Amino acid sequence: MARKDLEVLLEDNMEGKTPEEKPAAEPTHEKPAPRPGPRPKKAEVGPRFVVSSSPHMHDGRTVSQIMRFVIIALAPAALYSIYIFGLDALRVILISTASAMIFEAISQKIMKRPVALRDSSAALTGLLLAMNLPSTSPWWLIVVGNFFAIVIAKQLYGGLGYNPFNPALVGRVVLLISFPVHMTARWVTASRFGTDAVTTATPLSQMKESLATLGHIDIAFGREEIFDLLIGNRAGCLGETSVILLALGGLFLIWKRVISWRIPVMFIGAVWAMTGIFHLFDPAHYIDPSFHVITGGLFIGAIFMATDYVTSPVTKKGMLIFGAGCGIITVLIRLWGAYPEGVSFAILLMNAATPLIDRYTKPRVFGAVDTKAAA
Amino acid sequence: MLTAVIALAALALLAAFGLAIAARVFAVPHNPKADEIEEVLPGANCGACALPGCAELARRIAEGKADIDACPVGGESAAHTIAAIMGMEFEGGAEREVALVLCKGSDQVAAKRFFYNGIYDCNSAVLVFGGDKACTYGCLGLGTCAGVCLFGAIDMVPGGLAVVDPEKCTGCAQCVAACPKGIIKMVPASRKLHILCSSHDKGGVARKHCKVACIGCMKCVKAAPEGAITMDNFLAVVDYSFEIPAEVAAECPMNTIIVTGDAAGACEEPAAAAGGDA
């Protein structure tokens, strides 16, 4: 019936009531499914019971709870970064988290979707991006990174759960490519609360540099250096310095069953194994594998970023492949690529492969007939 | 200059002639009709015919494995031309039909029996006790039909009720197949009077469930021409082969009958007049 009739019909039914919302004039038939509403507070008349499909119980874990666990696991490393980089680190963390949440809210408003800051995923993305930035990052750099992370990499795809690429890493890589000077050349070493900081290169770029100038590796890597690296006494992003605290966070997440061991272990293991092999054959050009494991962003990448649910495989076998793939690409880039660090790119590349991995590692249904035996 | 001309011309000649020969040598039998038909088809390779492309459909039509009007995009004109190629008659051209949702019970007038908590989709909702409406015949209002209509012809009105816009409706009947309640019917586009109810419940029950339900009072049956409206198990059903005067709508005590389009204006006044008289 024509619009006019429709209105007439409605009026019939409304009996003078004005509709609360206008008939949705959607441009196409593709409309996001509205959510079934919650039960009204108190029903005087009419239905009494809620009816839904089974099951009628739930273990109570929520998305925001999971995100909070990750934030908690990240907290020690974040606090430690403030300890070593001073208030600059705090500034970076605050700006990043805030801008991530603001971008999230704005884009959800624009798309006329419920603003879901409560699920904390935007805050987590902001925090993780902050952990991936140097403490010297100017405010605008942080905001630009978060724009790409939240708006381009996440909300354009429909928000939480749909983004194929890790938002925080997209943000980081955009910045890395666009502002290489800020992202790779302005390091401050660790010191207590940012006092007497000096500018140096990160261990990985020192390694690359020595390879480029001298033709072989010329970095001291003894017990003292290992200790320094472990406690974060070196140049680097906020979050990549304190290897021990990151590992503790990872253990916490595994204990809380938020993440599985598969991706981090395979990731770190693959890096260690591959660099180890090269080191065995040619120690002059390839540094000790332990150096590779404890420098750079490997720990934060493997524990907090490669494990991002949305962008990593869901199957167990897929997670193993994903982790190993990340490790191999990381080493490839670290050893031969232009960039001193390959963790971010490796994870993004494996993100791209995730749909294929999931597809080809589909679990075999319980009691699946063995096709070979059947044939 | 001359070398250029000769070289390039030779190349072209070689290519063209070579291919021409190859086309002979490697010729694969072709159905000439298929080629002709392919010319007629829109060539959009849109897949609306559910085949990999226009060429494939052409082949099937030529082999008699697909209908001559299988291409929805080409429509009747294509079908006619194809019919000519195939040496067949294309009947088509019947009265245009549009979809109609035979329910008027939005939430303002129809009662609910429980709080449904589940997938926002009619086909899923019927899995739990056939939906939350007290009237088990009525529209669930979760918009599955609107979702399948490729032409945006179905609006969901506030309060959960699907309404077809006959101007946009192309008569593809996708929605009819999609509705789990089976309350969408194809009706001739020219007909204006409709009884928007599908409830076979007895009058009292129907009235309890919905304020605009057909209660089977027979008033419209009596007012309409003989046989134009019939009673089917407490539900008045329109036989669309009849032309029914708009005044009949005013007879309905439940306001279940509607008159659409141009006739709507015409119906309003007699209705008011009738009300005044009574």
Add this chain to the structure above:
Amino acid sequence: MPKLVIIIISAVLVNNFVLMRFLGICPFLGVSKRVSTAAGMSGAVLFVMTMASVVTWLIYHYVLVPFGLTYLQTVSFILVIASLVQLVELVLQKLSPALYKALGIFLPLITTNCAVLGVSVLNIQKEFTLLEATIFGAGAAVGFGVAMVLFSGLRERIDLCDTPIPFRGTAIGLVTAGLLSLAFMGFTGLVKL
């Protein structure tokens, strides 16, 4: 590293045809809706690009250069490639219906996409030998295939997403290609070519 290896790594990863050089965007966007079709297309591209590399190289070095007609490069290349593809299609259709079924529908699609012409022109520009040109053609096609298959996987997933309405389809596809290209930036500097 031997030059051939460098050429391959460069063509597949560092200077990926689609993601870094923007060649062959049409099939990249058009035939990537399903992983299976993307794989089929990649096979066809591998075939055509390798063949085109060889043939155009021969034409250039044995016809155009000797007669001083290098300015006819574009015209002659496109004629030759197109005829060749069609010839192959004819032959395949007759001699190997199975292979034709697998690649056939894709062959005409790539007759003249810019990746094929592009690889031929690049072969000349970079002054490759015949062997290098062949390897470069094949490598570029493999790079195309890798990008294509990854992208089709992503697209199958994006199809299930709740993308805002105006962005559905090509728009979000392009953004995704951008992010994929971003990830491929990681390979910069792997080899110098």
Add this chain to the structure above:
Amino acid sequence: MKEIIRLCFVLTLITAVSAGVLAYVNQQTAEPIARALLEEKMSAVRSVLPPYDNEPDKDMITIMIEGGDSIEVYRGRKDGTVTGAAFAIVASDGYSGDIEFMIGVDGEGVMQGLMVLKHLETPGLGAKIESEDFRGQYSGKSLENTELWEVTRDGGTFIPITGATISSRAITKTSAKGLKLFREHKAEIFEEGEVQE
């Protein structure tokens, strides 16, 4: 068959016309193209030579260097005497590929200018070798007046581009090589031959 011949004929005709047109256009543009190519090089030559009054493009000699390669050297003259020379060299240790640049040297072996011809360095980083700020440092420097032809990082005098030490280093080292080359072949360049007509 007749049909085929007709088709082939049409096509051949069209191609022939096309070839004719192109041959004509090619004839007409051959010279401007050659000129443009030369001009491209010459503008670099001119900008790096010390003051001159001749036409350097016409005053080119080819010198042979080790390894069998040859280098084209353009000479600038004032009042008939050679005042300096410009030649292109290639730095093969650039960041993403070879960097080709032109340097100009005067009689004393002092660098007069540097012009980048071709490079593949990263935009925004290595690509800044084209900037005046960076190139300018090299004017007035010679092997004699500059102790170490290195970037400051390596103890030298040249300030590298931030974040692009590798590119800067490549330019610096190759320039030094070029100057050495110049020193070795100075005699050849300055003494041999008059204006070539």
Add this chain to the structure above:
Amino acid sequence: MGSGRFFGGVHPSYNKGLADSSAIVEMPLPERLVVFFAQNLGVPSQPVVKKGDEVKKGQVIAEAGGFVSTPVHAPTSGTIGSIDIYPSPVGVDAPAAVLVPDGKDEWFEGCNVERSSEGLGVKKIKEMIHDKGIVGMGGATFPTHVKLSPLAEKKMDLLVINGAECEPYLTADHRLMVEHAEGIRDGASLFATVIGVRNVVVAIEKNKPDAIEVMCKAVVGCQGFSVEAMDVIYPQGAEKQLIYTLTKRKVPAGGLPMDVGVLVQNVGTALAAYEAVRYNRPLIQRVVTVTGSGIREPKNVLARVGTRFEDLVKFCGGLEGDAAKCINGGPMMGVAQYSLDAAVTKGTSGLVILRQEEVTQFVSDACIRCARCLEVCPMKLNPSALSIFIEKMRFEDANEYNVMDCIECGCCAYVCPSRRPMVHHFRRAKAEVRKLQRKTG
């Protein structure tokens, strides 16, 4: 045997303490009973009574509609008040007879007569089980005589009596085992005789130590009988998982337990079958656990088939506070009811009433791909991908991802942090896939 684990599963809070120590109490006859005609899985039974008919307790009121069907008997003596559509507790509205008891509770002739089960032939036993309307009481209500007729080529070698009762809240099977161990044992040996197996395992979860003890005592001296204590994990009682736990045999996807030579029967079914054969009593009553925080006095009630939930609730002290969800069966697999007009059927193992604050709302947020559902799915499916496919109406894809093998255990939805209505999706998809399959033949 027994300590093995199947893949996946969850540990919901069991809340069995509400009722597991209260003995079964018989409920007095209510004012009227609503007896559904369709009480088994398979072909619905055909009514043979009409309004106004007088019936006796145990008299057939609906006959089997085919082989995969069973008769339905009058739960007491009285008059058929009317025949009408009622909300059947399994989630559809269905025809039922309203039986107004006359209070005499008179048996139909021949029923409730004790006789020896010795020397009855296999055929005769099966016939009696069918005639007395015995269906599976573990929830599926599949006609038992059908399960007792495995295909000749399948070699059966094990009978499992399923006393797992892995569903939270429910304690009906538990109490039955504690109070009627011998009956269950005798029913089991009947089944064993019928299908010709020697080994019988009574499988009980470890959280019912008293039941294990009683059962162990009951089977002492019975050749081939054993009692198996199993880990407490849901869905331990699902037959494929149960068989795997006990024997490490995998029932093929899409197959039946008989494909691996096993028959699984619920404890209640065993008892009912025993009584049918030994006392000629049809299945007209069963134990229903009425529990949940929305019930004043949780109880295990022996109720007649046809007892309206309204009356059950009244018998258990009425609703408590803000009762918002009423479930026929356990909270993991049970069916939520919209009205207390529904009535007990042969498959009603429990009536769980939850309060408002315990009701989890499904919200259909996007899947965050946390993979928790893959970890718990006992059928090793990919519920995440499945639900996404189904959300976008891609039923062929769902079929390819084996949605038809889903046992609807609800583990995936139980753990999903996005509160996605997974099982609802799967039920939808199964319906659609069946439609598709029918179309393509």
Add this chain to the structure above:
Amino acid sequence: MKAWDEFIKGFWSENPIFRLVLGLCPTLAVTTSAENGLAMGFASTFVLVCSNTVISSMRRFVPKKVRIPAYIVAIATFVTIVDLVMNGYFHALHKSLGLFIPLIVVNCIILGRAEAFASKNPVWVAIIDGFGMGFGFTVSLIVIGAIREVIGNGTIFNVSIFGDGYLPLLLMILPPGAFIVLGVLLGLMNKVEIAMAERSGRQPIIRREHDCASCTIHTKWFDFSEKEKPTVE
């Protein structure tokens, strides 16, 4: 009036990039600056107008079966002319557009217009169409190029606009930026189209799929199939 309509349709309703989604390779590749966009636009417009003219005037003489190779040869000729002329007279531009000049041959817009329009319309209409399409293409290229140049280089037509303090977002002039900018612009254009359609009460026309139907190159080149031959069943 008709002429104007033919001309202006290329600007919005049939804008080759944003509405027809054609010719993406050159669009992505050359729009690193507004100037490059302008040059590429001009070059393509020239080829488009010339080829439309020639093809429209030959349309009666070229047998249907060899039309595609004939068109392509004509197009390739004009492309080569542009190539040579640019190389001679606009050498710097030629250098920065590089590979993509010869590739104009396979730009779907050109052959697409030849097939879909020029071969069916009289010369003057075809010329106007060529100008219109070329204009739409050029404007779109300039817009994309300008956006990328302003953000990615801080300049527009090589004129610095933010001063020295501005640090350009290099991403924009690198390959990922090309994809992202074009994708986002396309989405925004769709949004505008939806809004416009809503206002005028029509269905929005959005090309969601970039499939090969939008490009006519894939039709058979040499059509030598013997249609007269009887069918073998």
